[in-house]
Amino acid sequence: MNPRTLFDKLWERHVITESADGTALLYIDRHFLHEVLSPQAFEGLRLTGRKVWRPETSLATADHNVPTTARKLGIADPMARAQVEQLARNCVDFSITEFGLDDQRQGIIHVIGPEQGATLPGMSVVAGDSHTCTHGAFAALAFGIGTSDVEHVLATQSLSMKRMKPMQVRVDGQLARGVTAKDLILSLIGTIGTSGGIGYAIEFQGSTIQALSMEGRMTLCNMAIEAGARVGLIAADETTIDYLRGRPYVPRGAQWDRAVEYWRTLKSDDDASFDRSIVIDASHVQPMVTWGTSPEMVVPVDGCVPDPGQEPNESKRNGMVQALSYMDLRPGTLIAQIPLDKVFIGSCTNSRIGDLRAAAAIVRGGRVAASIRQALVVPGSGLVKAEAEAEGLDQVFVEAGFEWREPGCSMCLGMNDDRLNAGERCASTSNRNFEGRQGAGGRTHLVSPAMAAAAALAGRFVNIAHL
Amino acid sequence: MQPLQVIRSKTVVMASTNIDTDQIIPARFLTVTTKEGLGKELFADWRYDAQGNPNPNFVLNQPQSKGSQVLVAGKNFGCGSSREHAPWALLDFGFRAVISSEIADIFKNNSLKNGLLPVVVDEATHAWLIGNPGADVTIDLSTNTLTLPGERRIAFAIEAFARYGLLNGVDELGYLRSKLADIERYEAARGW
Numbered sequence: 001m002n003p004r005t006l007f008d009k010l011w012e013r014h015v016i017t018e019s020a021d022g023t024a025l026l027y028i029d030r031h032f033l034h035e036v037l038s039p040q041a042f043e044g045l046r047l048t049g050r051k052v053w054r055p056e057t058s059l060a061t062a063d064h065n066v067p068t069t070a071r072k073l074g075i076a077d078p079m080a081r082a083q084v085e086q087l088a089r090n091c092v093d094f095s096i097t098e099f100g101l102d103d104q105r106q107g108i109i110h111v112i113g114p115e116q117g118a119t120l121p122g123m124s125v126v127a128g129d130s131h132t133c134t135h136g137a138f139a140a141l142a143f144g145i146g147t148s149d150v151e152h153v154l155a156t157q158s159l160s161m162k163r164m165k166p167m168q169v170r171v172d173g174q175l176a177r178g179v180t181a182k183d184l185i186l187s188l189i190g191t192i193g194t195s196g197g198i199g200y201a202i203e204f205q206g207s208t209i210q211a212l213s214m215e216g217r218m219t220l221c222n223m224a225i226e227a228g229a230r231v232g233l234i235a236a237d238e239t240t241i242d243y244l245r246g247r248p249y250v251p252r253g254a255q256w257d258r259a260v261e262y263w264r265t266l267k268s269d270d271d272a273s274f275d276r277s278i279v280i281d282a283s284h285v286q287p288m289v290t291w292g293t294s295p296e297m298v299v300p301v302d303g304c305v306p307d308p309g310q311e312p313n314e315s316k317r318n319g320m321v322q323a324l325s326y327m328d329l330r331p332g333t334l335i336a337q338i339p340l341d342k343v344f345i346g347s348c349t350n351s352r353i354g355d356l357r358a359a360a361a362i363v364r365g366g367r368v369a370a371s372i373r374q375a376l377v378v379p380g381s382g383l384v385k386a387e388a389e390a391e392g393l394d395q396v397f398v399e400a401g402f403e404w405r406e407p408g409c410s411m412c413l414g415m416n417d418d419r420l421n422a423g424e425r426c427a428s429t430s431n432r433n434f435e436g437r438q439g440a441g442g443r444t445h446l447v448s449p450a451m452a453a454a455a456a457l458a459g460r461f462v463n464i465a466h467l
Numbered sequence: 468m469q470p471l472q473v474i475r476s477k478t479v480v481m482a483s484t485n486i487d488t489d490q491i492i493p494a495r496f497l498t499v500t501t502k503e504g505l506g507k508e509l510f511a512d513w514r515y516d517a518q519g520n521p522n523p524n525f526v527l528n529q530p531q532s533k534g535s536q537v538l539v540a541g542k543n544f545g546c547g548s549s550r551e552h553a554p555w556a557l558l559d560f561g562f563r564a565v566i567s568s569e570i571a572d573i574f575k576n577n578s579l580k581n582g583l584l585p586v587v588v589d590e591a592t593h594a595w596l597i598g599n600p601g602a603d604v605t606i607d608l609s610t611n612t613l614t615l616p617g618e619r620r621i622a623f624a625i626e627a628f629a630r631y632g633l634l635n636g637v638d639e640l641g642y643l644r645s646k647l648a649d650i651e652r653y654e655a656a657r658g659w
Binding site: 037079129132144147155157158199228315422436441 | 482483485487489493495497500502541542543546547548549550551569571573576577580581628639640644646649653654657
């Protein structure tokens with residue numbers, strides 16, 4: 001047999017039928033649902049009197065617009081409340097498991113899926129959310145879909161899809177002190193741009209990737225979509241298997257042994273060919289900070305805001321001018337001199353226990369700078385929150401002046417009350433620095449959890465490699 | 468979904484690169500449980516000021532944009548979130564096609580399922596369209612051609628399956644349901 005990439009293996013396993021132009025009918029093993037992209041899909045099923053084909057493959061929770069404070073009081077915004085209640089009703093009516101707001105297992109779908117062992121190597125995984133690529137860290141074919149596709153998967157467990165092209169991103173060497181998976185993915189996006197991955201499934205390979213924890217791998221795959229790729233992938237190995245062992249949704253006994261045997265085959269063959277390859281030397285990656293309104297607008301923390309006048313490409317130059325105006329920044333300003341108003345530690349990119357530990361290690365014994373109006377820590381799930389509290393991390397944050405919140409997407413996209421006000425500038429561990437993403441008129445700088453923590457204490461960015 | 472074959476329209480140009488779905492429709496408008504009426508929130512943060520008044524400098528508020536069905540946008544249009552509210556809002560506003568040199572995958576996919584035609588063209592054609600706002604163009608899906616003024620014809624690619632759905636106004640779910648026997652066979656072979 002021809003050598004195959006991991007993507008090829010996963011794709012081919014899920015093809016039900018394939019037409020000559022490469023469009024396949026693809027089988028979906030796991031479907032995560034949330035309140036925002038599902039109501040119209042369930043409504044479509046109701047209107048046509050259709051059932052959910054395999055309800056046991058779906059797992060639902062509300063995460064996007066749930067409050068992160070005083071949850072017992074319910075949701076103040078009547079539309080958001082209706083949407084959350086609608087999800088609960090839909091899950092009852094269509095026999096789908098839902099983790100409600102009072103369930104400790106509730107959280108961001110891309111945190112709770114892996115946490116429950118509901119995402120497994122070899123699966124095809126979808127959700128009505130672009131960051132579904134996160135689950136590719138488990139050697140699963142995982143990608144975001146829209147509401148029409150959510151309805152299609154509910155009704156038929158399948159999707160019509162055009163095959164993607166495999167891209168290899170090979171990273172070898174050791175990451176320097178203070179440099180994380182977040183810095184690695186921001187650095188890659190800075191290199192290939194936010195459209196560099198369009199049409200591709202990116203597989204991350206190399207010794208640096210193998211040395212990452214599952215949480216670091218999830219951070220990496222989570223932002224594949226910010227490079228334009230719908231799919232991010234990492235081969236299954238002992239780190240993957242160790243992470244999954246004993247989790248609630250994983251197979252047991254002899255089935256576990258058989259599964260593990262299969263998972264060990266989920267890697268690209270040695271001489272498999274990719275449509276595009278990028279090589280990164282990990283030792284050259286530095287702590288990164290975005291300065292603009294696209295994740296590709298990113299520089300090392302020791303750098304400065306770039307000058308559009310130096311950019312030869314006209315449309316890029318115009319984009320830089322627009323971004324600098326929105327961000328209220330001047331070319332040549334040192335990144336370390338940008339004063340901040342708020343800090344957000346959370347989101348499907350960086351809200352897992354390892355992220356909170358990394359942030360707490362910086363915060364321990366310190367104080368949030370007087371100039372910071374608000375510093376939020378929002379754990380990715382109720383279980384992450386409980387684990388952090390058992391370790392005393394909540395106390396570390398609270399004593400330093402952070403607010404310790406209930407799990408949800410929160411200030412990543414400002415659908416609940418956690419928002420930036422117009423003109424406020426935030427160091428954020430989330431994934432998008434688009435205009436208004438964290439609140440209309442708000443200004444976002446994307447960073448790692450350790451960088452966000454250090455920025456909260458200093459009131460500005462600092463090179464955490466020197467701490 | 469309305470069948471779509473030929474679109475004849477003046478273009479509206481938004482030249483910025485990387486216009487993301489948070490600009491097309493900000494997240495605070497996603498708490499709806501229906502698909503209709505999102506056109507009024509299309510590009511809300513660019514279209515209205517903080518008091519909700521139309522921003523006269525924004526292209527969609529200018530008289531020449533009225534009635535246009537074709538949006539020409541900078542590279543990597545529709546990047547970001549998978550919210551299908553983005554094509555719903557564009558369609559509700561009156562657009563039937565988006566032309567760019569690159570269109571983000573999930574947005575493209577969502578558009579095809581709702582009757583909004585994503586047209587990806589080469590850099591030179593894109594540059595001409597960006598530089599000539601208000602150009603009269605014709606998009607013919609039956610021949611996969613975009614015709615610019617002066618009868619300049621440019622071919623564009625579109626997946627055969629999606630094209631069939633758009634031309635006939637056929638919802639994809641009907642097709643998928645016709646494959647349920649294949650799906651069951653697949654499940655049996657995989658050992659459900």
